[in-house]
Amino acid sequence: MSQSVTVHGRRWIVRINGHIIHNWTSCEAGVDLGEISGVFRLEFVESVPDGDSFSPTVRVHDRIEIEIASVVVLRGYVEALNVTADERSLRTVASGRDVTGDLVDCAANPTGPAEYRKILLETVVGHLTQPFGISIDRQIETGAPFTLVALEPSDTVLGAIERLSRQRGVLVTSDGISGLILTKAGQTRAQDRLVWPGGNVRRMEARVSQRHSDTWVKGQFNSLSRGTKGALNASSAPSAFSPPGGLSKKELGASCKYGHCVDPDVHRYRPIVHLAKSQSGGSVAAQDSANPALDSTAQGTAQDAPAGSAYRAGSRRMKRTATPPRQGSDPWTLQDQALWRMRTARAHATAYVYTVPGVLNAAHELWRANQLVPVRDLYNGIDGDMLIGAVTWVAQGNLEETRISVVPPDAYDLTGEADAPATSGRRSTRLSQSYGGAA
Structure with a gap:
């Protein structure tokens, strides 16, 4: 099925510094859960200057607002210009990000503080974004306060926020406005x-790349089991130090923490290790919890070769057991960071992009990211719910279309709810069918 949507009288409105402009020839705006900040790209045709009074349509740092079908989808700033011209024509391409774009490459708290203690995720995020005039909308519970949040001098705002949100299983995205x-x-x-073929999809593009079999996150923490008073007191005679039972094991556990998870659809040994980088979130409950038990095919702490029994030359297709998802009563540990990294890596390695005509769906609403959508794709073997990971609205001349990138529904989920069988009848297949065969 092929369809063209012709725009009679543009329903796209582009404002630069508050003024509506009309000399643009193409416009793209979109949001990607993996990138957080929304992006845009505008192409203009301008007259060749014929006098000193010429003023270009757009300059770097100009404010921009894009409205589609009476809905403002993006407010941000022009960050880059690409101008090409000859004696008869002048073409300008402007690109940039929404208002959260400055969080991507600007320093977090260059004058301090470098540490926060006993602080909620939304509170520290608010402190970091307040100088930029960015609002925070908390739609879910974010868990207990962090025991300690330590910022490194080189941290960007978004880098710090992403690291902290990962420790609480929270998805951070931009509203674009x-x-x-x-x-x-x-x-x-x-x-x-x-639906492709034979449905509402004009074009399909599959982007599948390899990923890792074992994801490790390792870190060290100062033990919170130590007393606040030293064994020696200058005002009294020395006395023997009697540590509480099990203190040595707790000290060892605090200094040797790790998280580990298995991607069972990767059929050869490809481990990756991430460092936790800071003590952020190291609580007594987290330190008292044991490191995850390793299966017999992931001997990452043993002296012999890791995973030697899992990937022998003659058994490349050995099926490993997926790491169980977290339980609601579990403390937040490095295991959660390992789960988060594995799932998001799978999302980045496996995406299917469907281009549909127009910018509105069947309910006459704009297509939006972070929504579940039923997908039927005979070529890629998908027949069930997928998560819209990115949306790009496109206007080219008088034609409109939307590029929709879908990823596995559990790509940004730690609860395991997305892995559960459907109860409503809308998730009709095991989700591993959507991405398992391409590792």
């Missing part, structure tokens, strides 16, 4: 579906 949203993946559903 005024600020950040602290949420979970797939809380709403798109009022439409994607």
Whole structure:
């Protein structure tokens, strides 16, 4: 099925520094859960200057606002210009990000403080974004306060926020207009579906690359089991130090913490290790919890070769057991960071992009990211719910279309809810069918 949507009288409005402009020839605006900040690209045709009074349509740092079908989808700033011209024509391409774009490459608290103690995720995020005038919309519970949040001098704002949110299983995304949203993946559903071939999809593009079999996150923490008073007191005679029972094990556990998870759809040995980088979130409950038990095919702490029994030359297709998802009563540990990194890496390595005509879905609403959508794709073997990971609205001349990138529904989920069988009948297949065969 092929369809063209012709725009009679543009329903796209582009404002630069508050003024509507009309000399643009193409416009793209979109949001990607993996990048957080929304982005845009505008192409202009301008007259060749014929006098000193010429003024270009746009300059770097100009404010921009893009409205589609009476809905403002992006407010931000022009960050880059690419101008080409000859004696008869002048073409300008402007690109940039939404208002949260400055968080990506600007320093977090260059004058301090470098540490926060006993602080909630939304509170520290608010402190870091306040100088930029960014609002925070907390849509879910973010867990207990962090025991300690330590910022490194080289941390960017978004880098620090991403690291902290990962420790609480919170998805941080931009609303494209005024600020950040602290949420979970797939809380709403798109009022439409994607079907290719023979449906509403004009073009399909599959982007699949390899990923890692074992994801490790390792870190060290100062033990919180130590007393606040030293064994020796200058005002009294020395006395023997009697540590509480099990203190040595707790000290060892605090200094040798790790998280580990298995991607069972990767059939050869490809481990990766990430460092926790800071003591952020190291609580007594986290330090008292044991490191995750390793399966017999992931001997990452043993002296012999890791995973030697899992990937023998003659058994490349050995099936490993997936790491169980977290339970609601579990403390937040490095295991959660390992789960988060594995799932998001899978999302980045496995994406399917469907281009549909127009910018509105069957309910006459804009296609939006972070929604579940039923997908039927005979070529890629998908028949069930997927998560819209990115949306790009496109206007080219008088034609409109939307590029929709879908990823596995559990890509940004730690609870395991997305792995559960459907109860509503809308998730009709095991989700591993959507991405398991391409590792």
